[in-house]
Amino acid sequence: MSNILGDVTQGTHPEKKGFWRTYVFSTDHKVIAKQYLALSLFWAVLGGFTAYLIRWQLAHPETAAPGAGWIPEPFMYEGVVPPEFYNVLITMHGTIMVFFVAMPLLLAVFGNYLIPLMIGARDMAFPRLNMLSVWVFALASLVLLISLFVPGGAASAGWTGYPPLSARAIYTGVNWGMNLWIVAIALEFAAFLMGGINFLTTTLNMRAPGMTLFRLPLIVWMQITAGVVFMLSVGPLIAGAVMLLLDRVIGTTFYVPEGGGQPLLWQHLFWFFGHPEVYVILLPALGIILEILPVFSRKPIFGYRPIIYSTIVAGILSFIVWAHHQYVSGIDPRLAMPFSITTILISVPFALIVFAMIATLWKGSISFPTPMLFALGTLGVFLIGGLTGIFVGSAPVDIYFHDTYFVVAHFHYTLFSAVFFGGFAGLYFWFPKMFGRMMNETLGKIHFVLTFILFNTTFFPMFFLGVGGMMRRIANPMQYEFLQPLQPINVFITGSANLLLISQGIFAINFFWSLFRGRIAGPNPWQANTLEWSTSSPPPHENFHKIPTVYRGPYEYSSPETAEDWLPQNQLGLEEVKK
Amino acid sequence: MLSWLPENISTYGGDIDSLMYHIYYITGVWFLLTYGVIIVFLLRYRRQEGQKAAYVRGDSLTQASWLLVPLLIVLALDLWIDFQGSEVWAKIKIDAPSSDLLVGVTGKQFNWEIAYPGPDGKLGTADDLEMENELHVPVNKVVHVILRSKDVIHSFFLPNLRLKQDVMPGRTIEAWFEATKPGRYPLPCAELCGFGHSGMEGSLIVHSLDEYEKWVQKNWPNKP
Amino acid sequence: MKDALNMKIESMTLTGTGIPSGKAGVWCFLASEITVFGGLIGSYLVVRLGSGGWPEASAHLSFSLALFNTLVLLTSSMTMVLAFDAVEKGDSKKLRTFLFLTILLGLVFLGVKAFEYAGKLAHGFTPGAGVFWSFYYGMTGLHALHVLAGVIVNIILFMEALGNALKPNEHRVELAGLYWHFVDIVWIFLFPLLYLT
Amino acid sequence: MEGKQHPNYFLIWVWLMVLVVVSVVASLILPKSLASFLIFAVAGIKALLVILNYMHLKYEKPLIYAFVIVPLLFALILTLLLFPDFVFHG
Numbered sequence A: 001m002s003n004i005l006g007d008v009t010q011g012t013h014p015e016k017k018g019f020w021r022t023y024v025f026s027t028d029h030k031v032i033a034k035q036y037l038a039l040s041l042f043w044a045v046l047g048g049f050t051a052y053l054i055r056w057q058l059a060h061p062e063t064a065a066p067g068a069g070w071i072p073e074p075f076m077y078e079g080v081v082p083p084e085f086y087n088v089l090i091t092m093h094g095t096i097m098v099f100f101v102a103m104p105l106l107l108a109v110f111g112n113y114l115i116p117l118m119i120g121a122r123d124m125a126f127p128r129l130n131m132l133s134v135w136v137f138a139l140a141s142l143v144l145l146i147s148l149f150v151p152g153g154a155a156s157a158g159w160t161g162y163p164p165l166s167a168r169a170i171y172t173g174v175n176w177g178m179n180l181w182i183v184a185i186a187l188e189f190a191a192f193l194m195g196g197i198n199f200l201t202t203t204l205n206m207r208a209p210g211m212t213l214f215r216l217p218l219i220v221w222m223q224i225t226a227g228v229v230f231m232l233s234v235g236p237l238i239a240g241a242v243m244l245l246l247d248r249v250i251g252t253t254f255y256v257p258e259g260g261g262q263p264l265l266w267q268h269l270f271w272f273f274g275h276p277e278v279y280v281i282l283l284p285a286l287g288i289i290l291e292i293l294p295v296f297s298r299k300p301i302f303g304y305r306p307i308i309y310s311t312i313v314a315g316i317l318s319f320i321v322w323a324h325h326q327y328v329s330g331i332d333p334r335l336a337m338p339f340s341i342t343t344i345l346i347s348v349p350f351a352l353i354v355f356a357m358i359a360t361l362w363k364g365s366i367s368f369p370t371p372m373l374f375a376l377g378t379l380g381v382f383l384i385g386g387l388t389g390i391f392v393g394s395a396p397v398d399i400y401f402h403d404t405y406f407v408v409a410h411f412h413y414t415l416f417s418a419v420f421f422g423g424f425a426g427l428y429f430w431f432p433k434m435f436g437r438m439m440n441e442t443l444g445k446i447h448f449v450l451t452f453i454l455f456n457t458t459f460f461p462m463f464f465l466g467v468g469g470m471m472r473r474i475a476n477p478m479q480y481e482f483l484q485p486l487q488p489i490n491v492f493i494t495g496s497a498n499l500l501l502i503s504q505g506i507f508a509i510n511f512f513w514s515l516f517r518g519r520i521a522g523p524n525p526w527q528a529n530t531l532e533w534s535t536s537s538p539p540p541h542e543n544f545h546k547i548p549t550v551y552r553g554p555y556e557y558s559s560p561e562t563a564e565d566w567l568p569q570n571q572l573g574l575e576e577v578k579k
Numbered sequence B: 001m002l003s004w005l006p007e008n009i010s011t012y013g014g015d016i017d018s019l020m021y022h023i024y025y026i027t028g029v030w031f032l033l034t035y036g037v038i039i040v041f042l043l044r045y046r047r048q049e050g051q052k053a054a055y056v057r058g059d060s061l062t063q064a065s066w067l068l069v070p071l072l073i074v075l076a077l078d079l080w081i082d083f084q085g086s087e088v089w090a091k092i093k094i095d096a097p098s099s100d101l102l103v104g105v106t107g108k109q110f111n112w113e114i115a116y117p118g119p120d121g122k123l124g125t126a127d128d129l130e131m132e133n134e135l136h137v138p139v140n141k142v143v144h145v146i147l148r149s150k151d152v153i154h155s156f157f158l159p160n161l162r163l164k165q166d167v168m169p170g171r172t173i174e175a176w177f178e179a180t181k182p183g184r185y186p187l188p189c190a191e192l193c194g195f196g197h198s199g200m201e202g203s204l205i206v207h208s209l210d211e212y213e214k215w216v217q218k219n220w221p222n223k224p
Numbered sequence C: 001m002k003d004a005l006n007m008k009i010e011s012m013t014l015t016g017t018g019i020p021s022g023k024a025g026v027w028c029f030l031a032s033e034i035t036v037f038g039g040l041i042g043s044y045l046v047v048r049l050g051s052g053g054w055p056e057a058s059a060h061l062s063f064s065l066a067l068f069n070t071l072v073l074l075t076s077s078m079t080m081v082l083a084f085d086a087v088e089k090g091d092s093k094k095l096r097t098f099l100f101l102t103i104l105l106g107l108v109f110l111g112v113k114a115f116e117y118a119g120k121l122a123h124g125f126t127p128g129a130g131v132f133w134s135f136y137y138g139m140t141g142l143h144a145l146h147v148l149a150g151v152i153v154n155i156i157l158f159m160e161a162l163g164n165a166l167k168p169n170e171h172r173v174e175l176a177g178l179y180w181h182f183v184d185i186v187w188i189f190l191f192p193l194l195y196l197t
Numbered sequence D: 001m002e003g004k005q006h007p008n009y010f011l012i013w014v015w016l017m018v019l020v021v022v023s024v025v026a027s028l029i030l031p032k033s034l035a036s037f038l039i040f041a042v043a044g045i046k047a048l049l050v051i052l053n054y055m056h057l058k059y060e061k062p063l064i065y066a067f068v069i070v071p072l073l074f075a076l077i078l079t080l081l082l083f084p085d086f087v088f089h090g
Ligand code: HEA
Pocket: A160, A278, A279, A281, A282, A324, A325, A343, A344, A346, A347, A350, A351, A354, A382, A383, A385, A386, A387, A389, A390, A392, A393, A394, A398, A401, A402, A403, A407, A410, A411, A414, A415, A418, B026, B027, B030, B034, B074, B077, B078
């Protein structure tokens, strides 16, 4: 504990350690990444289960959900979801998916695993802090799990937790569940703050010789931008969460109007974080596809620097768009328009990134193994999500679309594309590096096709629901006469969603099967350039036998310098040999 | 897709709808373009024996202009959307016309309480009439709604009028509309407000002018 | 094989900013702390300016206790920086003295704070007594927690200094100092925000 | 530490004390608005003294300045954009 900030230079470990030190209390960034992977997959299963119950209730309200009969009484009644539990379900679904799946999977897993390897370092700048981070995250997970089982039930004010609904137990009947929810999220923030500090310091200080900032792989840029954006946006929400917790526990009135408080304040603090947060999730996913596209088109990334600048511009802009979640919440109407303008303008930097990706394909030599398929899937799905963001970004249009399924469709198109398409792309791509074995291609392709089709059949119809006026967060659309004609869509969506969930089983099978039976990968199965591929798979403790020296940028594919179509960053090229 | 919109019966609903269509066409074209280009590239440049990819890094200005020109178009379209949006927004939210009729709507778990000011036109006086979940208004009149909440946040949603406004406890928020067609329309709550949120619904009853007069006569028989 | 020395040499050839990692990390942490207190103080400002009428409530605060605490905390910042100075000069006796003084001053601050809270609570100014009191307890409470954390860090350093175990990690006195001064700066603003205006 | 330059720590402390007294006196004798202005100006100066000297920002690289200025800027933006909703509302 006292040595948390010790440099890696002081923290050399002897090679041999017991089981506990190697797999559980390890300070090795690769082990920590895998621990995060295990936790996030655990939560993904739980998040998927909540989605199943939500979808069942929406399509077949007040009927027993198959396979849910075992859930005991205060929660469900022989498989039937009561309305108060429906609110718990969406709250937990949103919280789990955003904070306990997306963040750990995209930031903690890929960031931890890749940053040191890609910059040519032996570990993070603060390995012990890194270990602390995963354990704080595990604690957060535990607290969130416990919150499900305390008397009074779990948090049920939506993942956005708007007060006063969330500020006083009388409005929901939820007491400790909500308090623990706040604590869990605060702990999660603490874990990712540690992670962010580590990512940034590591990238600043631990780069291998020759690894200048503009030779970093783009995913590293994306990860640290995401980390910085996270660290700078989460502060006000931490303050806001403290206020919310105090409101609940010691009776302050920050958000309670009877005591002079301001419920609207929470919304501002939440979205000041909440919007940057969605880019915190998106950027690493974009980073993943930016790594994969050049490898499988055997071409350099088109416009490496412009992409970096766009990322930074998008990161900065993301701090001044937050009130687009509040157009109809009673903010000053004069405020809405500037926010609407900045919101829509943020499409410019993302357009650049998208165009750069497309230009990378141009005149490439493109092959389609599973990681490439998922990368292209991410791009395709994110495009729809981003473009529909323009609808809700326009303030007058959002008057109608706010809190309808149009928004639900929009954010599943963006989030799901980032988290699952992007996450799967990354897992299929780096699985050989992480575990030394290849994943099965056939199963992978089947998984992709099913996920891509079923994702679209699940979420595209939600746009129609939204246009038709269906509100989100309602437990039973059949209670509304004007929504009854839309019910067949809901039934269709639920059918697709169930198949989508089941088809993820293919991934699970592939994952575990390949873990033990997959083809041995070798150090560089994709013939990629970045440094992680220059060491063995999986890399040894402390990553490299000798710290590599870097001679060039990460995307020198099909370079005229060599006859091969790839040229690793650490390989001496013609020019260096001449010298 | 947008044909699923519920029937529009408000004076400014048309503006919102046409803005929606504009965005729909713009994004639709971009969608088709980008998807088209991606698919063409994927087919055209798939791996073939003995063919090496071109070494293009997009560094030079001529190459980067392949990014910059489309980007300028995006920027122009963005500003266009913003510009149109500002006009519609100003019309709806900032330059509200003066009211012909005032109603108070108070959200509470889990009902809309509706207060009509009565003949004196003022809310909070003795001749007020209170009703649950039924909002009666005349057609073609500008109605101002005074929104309040007794407990948590609710959201006053009239899909057919393209009107949605959260009600915020501790604050008074004003919204307005002018309905153009008599009938009965849904008035759900669109913000999560507790276990009874689902099903919190009232209705808007738009009367023709003489029907409205009858309704007024029934409720305030000795109107001065 | 790779022993500590080897790694040290290697790490010197790494490409970096020239800022020691520990320091960069702490500043990075402080950057996000700035937004925590920035958000809190910003909220306080707007809510206060928007509702008027708070000077009456803030008149109930004990100005003299807060003034005393201000002096205590400012002084503790000096002792902390003198402790760091002692590290640079390699004077471990002075280091122990100044760390001890800093801890002591921190504890005095917390003691006074506790006394102040008790007095307020006894007069019925509970956290629920209005939004001014919410902010009062919220802001000073969060700050006090930071002071407490700083005291704990300093105590750990002090213990190590006692056993001379600090030797290889002396730079951590500087890092702890950065944090401690930051907490001091927060108080520099809380004092006028709550007690003076 | 580069160059072993040192501010005079004790002198800085004296200044801090003086400034505390200034702001206290200001709050007692000056009219309200002027006093507030002075008090926050003084608080700013005190903070600068601490950060530049005790935290040695004076001797740091520009990157560290960014660690201070950027978050302050964002906090400022947040606060300013909160004004319409909480200060200027009817
Ligand atoms: C990863 C997640 C993610 C991402 C990337 C985005 C991206 C964007 N989002 Fe989304 N959003 C969410 C996750 C995300 N969002 C979530 C979770 C919510 C709901 C939270 C809740 O209430 O529970 C939400 C809600 C939300 C709202 C509030 C809706 C409401 O509640 O009423 C708005 C409104 O402006 C919005 C806008 C945008 C915009 C403009 C973008 C832009 O960044 C998109 C930019 C990208 C493109 C535009 C595509 C590429 C560009 C081109 C191909 C060029 C052509 C384009 C033009 C000419 C315009 N989002």
